[in-house]
Amino acid sequence: MVEIKFPKNLSVNIQYDSELAPFTTFKLGGKAEGIIHCATSQQLQNVVSHLNKENVGFIVIGGGSNIVVSDAGVNCFVIRYFSETPFLERQNDDVIVFGSTKLDDLVSFTIDQGLGDLSFASGIPGTVGGAIYGNAGAFGKQISEYLKSVLLITASGELKEIEAKDLCFQYRDSSLKRSKDIVLSAIFSLIPDDKDILMGQRVKILGERRKKHPDWKRERCAGSFFKNVDCGFPENKRKSAGCFLDEIGAKNLKVNGAYVFEKHANIIMADEFAKAQDIFELSSTMALLVKEKFDLKLEREVRFVGDFQGKPKECNGIIW
Ligand SMILES: Cc1cc2nc3c(=O)[nH]c(=O)nc-3n(C[C@H](O)[C@H](O)[C@H](O)COP(=O)(O)OP(=O)(O)OC[C@H]3O[C@@H](n4cnc5c(N)ncnc54)[C@H](O)[C@@H]3O)c2cc1C
Numbered sequence: 317m318v319e320i321k322f323p324k325n326l327s328v329n330i331q332y333d334s335e336l337a338p339f340t341t342f343k344l345g346g347k348a349e350g351i352i353h354c355a356t357s358q359q360l361q362n363v364v365s366h367l368n369k370e371n372v373g374f375i376v377i378g379g380g381s382n383i384v385v386s387d388a389g390v391n392c393f394v395i396r397y398f399s400e401t402p403f404l405e406r407q408n409d410d411v412i413v414f415g416s417t418k419l420d421d422l423v424s425f426t427i428d429q430g431l432g433d434l435s436f437a438s439g440i441p442g443t444v445g446g447a448i449y450g451n452a453g454a455f456g457k458q459i460s461e462y463l464k465s466v467l468l469i470t471a472s473g474e475l476k477e478i479e480a481k482d483l484c485f486q487y488r489d490s491s492l493k494r495s496k497d498i499v500l501s502a503i504f505s506l507i508p509d510d511k512d513i514l515m516g517q518r519v520k521i522l523g524e525r526r527k528k529h530p531d532w533k534r535e536r537c538a539g540s541f542f543k544n545v546d547c548g549f550p551e552n553k554r555k556s557a558g559c560f561l562d563e564i565g566a567k568n569l570k571v572n573g574a575y576v577f578e579k580h581a582n583i584i585m586a587d588e589f590a591k592a593q594d595i596f597e598l599s600s601t602m603a604l605l606v607k608e609k610f611d612l613k614l615e616r617e618v619r620f621v622g623d624f625q626g627k628p629k630e631c632n633g634i635i636w
Contacts, residue, residue, distance in 0.1 A: 345385025386622030415445030
């Protein structure tokens with residue numbers, strides 16, 4: 317086991333040889349060499365620069381709501397950039413927020429400030445950093461549409477401030493998936509709006525989500541597993557992956573403790589006995605059956621972390 321000596325003044329909270337499962341919404345996954353908890357942008361910068369100095373490899377997670385961590389865990393350190401306390405500041409009609417802040421806390425704050433309109437993102441679990449990485453969205457809108465700029469830290473510790481357009485956003489995609497840069501903080505550009513109307517929209521959206529999605533605080537899942545499918549329509553008119561999955565009878569599929577949510581064929585659930593490998597195998601079967609029936613390659617939205625039996629050779633990163 318690698319022990320890292322952090323200078324005392326950094327006051328870093330590190331759990332050596334610890335399970336990642338509690339830090340994911342699937343509640344699955346083996347150990348990391350160490351989990352380093354960072355809430356503020358300064359802590360994250362200090363930790364990244366120290367890990368670089370010590371030549372220690374690491375990956376970053378946020379709320380763990382869009383990942384499946386391997387049962388074998390990962391042979392590296394994991395920085396968990398997450399904060400229960402929101403770090404936000406209004407400057408005119410912009411809001412500056414740390415990547416560790418929960419996305420839903422950002423939504424609440426902007427509504428409270430009478431700034432529109434991130435209400436579509438109400439109830440999406442995870443952090444602002446994770447949402448920017450995957451260009452999170454719902455109800456035809458995506459987080460990138462409101463993002464002005466981000467402050468990134470590269471894996472080697474260099475700081476970069478870049479405009480949103482330079483992250484090459486697409487549907488559930490950004491260049492962060494390839495660059496491995498980390499979102500330290502972000503600036504959202506918003507428009508003054510009626511607080512009561514915004515709050516009304518939030519309440520409606522939270523109600524819709526309660527009807528259609530599992531309650532991730534009690535039920536183990538990572539939301540939609542596959543991206544909706546581009547059938548040649550404009551981006552926000554993609555065809556739901558769930559329609560294709562319904563056609564192949566996904567709701568009746570099961571691999572040990574992994575099964576499909578009864579209200580939504582694109583959501584994989586884990587029971588108390590499930591292994592991460594079960595999720596991998598069930599998702600592979602779902603994708604294969606859609607390929608066979610529709611000659612369509614479903615793309616994953618959820619990221620796998622670490623090694624799985626049957627992992628495709630071309631997927632060589634720790635996060636893939
Ligand atoms: C019940 C449920 C409903 C959901 N509904 C939606 C929905 O409507 N729309 C939607 O888009 N998603 C949805 N999701 C998926 C998930 O909540 C989002 O993708 C979320 O934005 C992931 O954020 P996270 O912090 O949890 O990321 P994690 O799962 O922790 O990480 C995901 C990826 O982001 C990277 N990452 C995390 N933080 C950073 C950072 N600071 N800088 C750079 N990279 C980072 C990680 O390396 C990893 O590759 C849902 C999930 C659940 C469980």
